[in-house]
Amino acid sequence: DSGVTQTPKHLITATGQRVTLRCSPRSGDLSVYWYQQSLDQGLQFLIQYYNGEERAKGNILERFSAQQFPDLHSELNLSSLELGDSALYFCASSGPQGGAGDTQYFGPGTRLTVL
Amino acid sequence: AQKVTQAQTEISVVEKEDVTLDCVYETRDTTYYLFWYKQPPSGELVFLIRRNSFDEQNEISGRYSWNFQKSTSSFNFTITASQVVDSAVYFCALSEDNQGGKLIFGQGTELSVKP
Numbered sequence: 001d002s003g004v005t006q007t008p009k010h011l012i013t014a015t016g017q018r019v020t021l022r023c024s025p026r027s028g029d030l031s032v033y034w035y036q037q038s039l040d041q042g043l044q045f046l047i048q049y050y051n052g053e054e055r056a057k058g059n060i061l062e063r064f065s066a067q068q069f070p071d072l073h074s075e076l077n078l079s080s081l082e083l084g085d086s087a088l089y090f091c092a093s094s095g096p097q098g099g100a101g102d103t104q105y106f107g108p109g110t111r112l113t114v115l
Numbered sequence: 116a117q118k119v120t121q122a123q124t125e126i127s128v129v130e131k132e133d134v135t136l137d138c139v140y141e142t143r144d145t146t147y148y149l150f151w152y153k154q155p156p157s158g159e160l161v162f163l164i165r166r167n168s169f170d171e172q173n174e175i176s177g178r179y180s181w182n183f184q185k186s187t188s189s190f191n192f193t194i195t196a197s198q199v200v201d202s203a204v205y206f207c208a209l210s211e212d213n214q215g216g217k218l219i220f221g222q223g224t225e226l227s228v229k230p
Contacts, residue, residue, distance in 0.1 A: 002159070031216055043206065043220035056215030090160060100148050100210040101167060104218060106160035 003027065004107035006091050012113045018079040021110045025072055025093030031055070032074040033094070033104055034066055038087040049074055050098035081114045088112075117142045119209050121221035128197055129229050136192045136224045138207030144168075146212035149183065149190045154223070155203040163205075166190065197228045 003026035034046040045058035049068035094102035118141040151163040208218040
């Protein structure tokens with residue numbers, strides 16, 4: 001158990017809908033990362049927050065947004081969902097620097113299925 | 116541009132065989148970090164090792180060992196006396212000092228250890 005929690009574990013929804021994925025980092029970690037894992041794209045970095053501020057951004061679609069709250073938990077919002085958004089979404093956390101040298105610990109993931 | 120290549124998509128071995136998973140990376144940075152993660156069939160991503168670009172010393176942890184060679188931009192992972200529980204997908208990843216905590220993952224190598 002990495003100490004990173006993600007809810008829900010599974011999510012099934014329809015095209016055009018909007019969902020919110022939630023992540024709680026390990027105790028003491030200030031940085032939260034979101035990754036998408038799909039068969040065709042592999043593991044792709046989406047976005048990083050450090051202590052409430054956006055720190056790095058990957059190829060995150062405009063339909064996707066994220067934020068980190070004062071209690072350091074994070075939410076990833078996916079809207080206007082398409083079939084191709086079906087994937088496993090991971091959250092990871094690290095501390096204390098939120099930089100390249102930090103080890104990221106991953107949550108169990110949320111499996112999103114868009115029908 | 117940064118890139119991680121794991122040329123071996125699938126490897127199958129018989130228990131107790133030694134197996135090496137290859138990882139080749141590309142980066143223009145002089146300061147960077149390399150990681151290995153394991154993804155067992157249950158789906159979570161488990162951290163195995165982190166190595167920075169200034170430390171080329173090889174590392175051994177039980178049956179696991181890692182060989183980092185800057186001259187060939189490689190960070191290979193060897194499992195000695197493989198066991199069925201080693202069956203998983205293994206990912207090599209790179210982070211660069213000026214990219215926040217963004218991890219660039221290889222495509223992964225699926226290791227199957229048969230009894």
